[in-house]
Amino acid sequence: MLIFHNPVHGKHDGRQEMFRGRLVPCHETPARLEYVLDALRERGIGTLRAPAAPDLDLIRRVHSPRYVDFLQRAWADWIALDPANAELDILPSVWPVRGFRHDISPSNFAARVGLFSFDSGSPLTAGTWEAAAAGAACAIDAARAVSSGHGPRTAMALTRPPGHHAGADFFGGYCFLNNAALAAQALREAGAERVAVLDIDYHHGNGTQSLFYERGDVLTVSVHGDPTTEYPFFLGYADEPGQGAGLGANLNLPLAAGTDFAGWTEALEQGLAAIGRFKPDALVIALGVDTYEGDPISKFKLRSADYLRVGARLARLGLPAVFTMEGGYAVAEVGVNVANVLEGYAG
Numbered sequence: 293m294l295i296f297h298n299p300v301h302g303k304h305d306g307r308q309e310m311f312r313g314r315l316v317p318c319h320e321t322p323a324r325l326e327y328v329l330d331a332l333r334e335r336g337i338g339t340l341r342a343p344a345a346p347d348l349d350l351i352r353r354v355h356s357p358r359y360v361d362f363l364q365r366a367w368a369d370w371i372a373l374d375p376a377n378a379e380l381d382i383l384p385s386v387w388p389v390r391g392f393r394h395d396i397s398p399s400n401f402a403a404r405v406g407l408f409s410f411d412s413g414s415p416l417t418a419g420t421w422e423a424a425a426a427g428a429a430c431a432i433d434a435a436r437a438v439s440s441g442h443g444p445r446t447a448m449a450l451t452r453p454p455g456h457h458a459g460a461d462f463f464g465g466y467c468f469l470n471n472a473a474l475a476a477q478a479l480r481e482a483g484a485e486r487v488a489v490l491d492i493d494y495h496h497g498n499g500t501q502s503l504f505y506e507r508g509d510v511l512t513v514s515v516h517g518d519p520t521t522e523y524p525f526f527l528g529y530a531d532e533p534g535q536g537a538g539l540g541a542n543l544n545l546p547l548a549a550g551t552d553f554a555g556w557t558e559a560l561e562q563g564l565a566a567i568g569r570f571k572p573d574a575l576v577i578a579l580g581v582d583t584y585e586g587d588p589i590s591k592f593k594l595r596s597a598d599y600l601r602v603g604a605r606l607a608r609l610g611l612p613a614v615f616t617m618e619g620g621y622a623v624a625e626v627g628v629n630v631a632n633v634l635e636g637y638a639g
C-alpha cells in the first residue's frame with residue numbers, strides 16, 4: 293500500500309475551539325498524525341510518499357472557486373484587519389441561517405468567515421490553507437496511483453486536517469477541503485465510471501454527502517452516530533436517499549450512541565451490500581477511528597482488535613481503494629487503530 297503522508301500537516305495547529313461557551317484546546321492536533329506515522333513505521337506497514345503539488349483545478353471542480361479563494365486568502369485578510377491578529381486564530385461568529393440572503397458576498401471579514409463555515413469549532417490558522425492543500429494533494433495522488441492500472445491497488449491519504457465535513461463552499465467539523473470527495477472525483481476523472489465512498493468515521497460525512505447528493509456516478513454510504521444526538525446534527529438521517537440523478541445513490545446508516553462492534557458490523561454489512569449492488573469501479577474509504585471505545589468525543593464501543601477485522605472485511609470487496617484519514621481523538625490509540633485497519637486490509 294502506498295501512503296501519501298502530508299509533510300506540512302503540522303502547519304494547521306489550531307489553538308482553541310468553542311465548546312459550551314468556552315474556548316477549549318483543539319481535539320484535532322498534529323500529534324494525531326504523528327502517532328499514526330510512528331505506528332506504521334514501527335510495524336513496517338505501507339510505503340510512505342510525499343505528495344506532488346496540489347491540482348488546484350481539480351480542487352476547484354469539487355469546491356467552489358470563491359470558497360477556494362477565500363481559504364487561500366483568509367489568513368492574509370485576517371492580518372490586514374490588525375497585525376496583532378497573528379497571535380489569534382480565525383473562528384466564525386455570525387452565520388446566514390434561514391431567511392437570510394445566500395446570494396450575496398459581504399466584504400466584511402467576519403461575515404465572510406460565517407458565509408463559508410457552519411460551526412465555531414474549526415479554527416482557521418496561519419497554516420491551514422497550506423496544510424489542507426497538501427492534504428488534498430495526498431488524496432488526489434492516492435487516487436491517481438490506484439488508477440494507473442499497473443500500480444498499487446490501494447493507497448492512503450494520511451493527512452490532517454480531515455475532510456469529510458467540508459462541502460462545496462464551507463468548512464466545519466475540523467475540515468476545510470474534502471479529501472475523500474477529491475479522491476472520488478480524481479478516480480472518476482482517471483477513468484472509473486462509478487465510485488463508491490464508504491464513510492466509517494463516527495460522524496456523518498455531511499460534506500461528502502452534499503457534494504455528491506445529486507450525482508448518480510458516486511455512491512455515498514455513511515455509518516455514523518445518530519445525528520439526533522450526535523454532530524453534525526443537521527444531516528445524516530436515514531431518509532436522505534439522494535436527489536435527481538443521485539436518487540438512490542446515498543445511504544445513511546445512523547446508529548445509537550453506545551453501539552458496539554456487533555451492532556456496528558450489521559450496519560457496515562448493509563452498507564457493503566449497497567456498494568455491491570452499485571458495482572463501483574473503485575472505492576474511497578473515509579476512515580475515522582473515533583468509533584473507538586476510548587474516543588473522548590464519540591460514543592461507539594469498538595476496540596483496537598476490531599479494526600483488524602474491519603480492514604480484512606473491506607479488503608474482501610476486492611476494489612481499487614483509497615483511504616482518507618478522518619477523525620479519531622484518543623490520540624495515543626489513533627496510531628494503533630489506523631495501523632490495525634491497514635494491516636487487516638493487507639491480510
Ligand code: OKS
Nearest residue numbers: 311413465466493495523619
Ligand atoms: C463540537 C464537537 C465538534 C465535533 C467535530 C467532529 C469532528 C469529527 N464541540 N468528524 O468526523 O471527528
Ligand code: ZN
Nearest residue numbers: 493494495619
Ligand atoms: Zn469524526
